[in-house]
Amino acid sequence: QVQLQESGPGLVKPSQALSLTCNVSGDSISHGGYYWTWIRQRPGKGLEWMGHVYNTGSTSYNPSLKSRISISVDTSENHFSLRLTSMTAADAAVYYCGRAAIPPFLDYWGQGILVTVSS
């Protein structure tokens, strides 16, 4: 059974960067065949696709975030990471990592991590 688990700080100061990691078990990122994805959900709102990374390190990002977002992969550790710079209150959300098939619909999701932006 594939499992994903987000980790990182639950509180970020305005203007700082958010760094989250998604640890994957039950599948090997290095095997390929999937996009490793970050999605967020602002309080009481819908789902926003942020971007994804393939095992080669190739990435695709939401244009609305393109200047602030970076997603990387570490196949040796079987995890992938999100970095979002210049955080503001508008970035407060539950951040989910997930596995997306090709073409990309998400078949497995992490439990999510709540990130608050406050000084």
Place this chain on the structure above:
Amino acid sequence: EIVMTQSPATLSLSPGERATLSCRASQSVGNFLAWYQQKPGQSPKLLVYGASTRPTDVPARFSGSGSGTEFTLTISSLQSEDFAVYYCQQYHDWPPLTFGGGTTVEI
């Protein structure tokens, strides 16, 4: 960017009733459409992909239909555990992948 519009925003039904949820795309997405269910405090769960294909762990009372710009998720007979928020997502034209705003199925 393809805009996904779901209707209605809220559907109030009783257990045993049939639920019909709609999703419309701003341009054709072929059959590259997925549906997810999200219960309070939980992450979304995949219900349908390819517009009409159910993963093996999804009950048969859930069915998806449609193609192009108009899609429907039908729950044939609502069970208590089906009261949740449902999202559609297109994966025909990206980036970005886009989701609908959701339909809440409530008692």
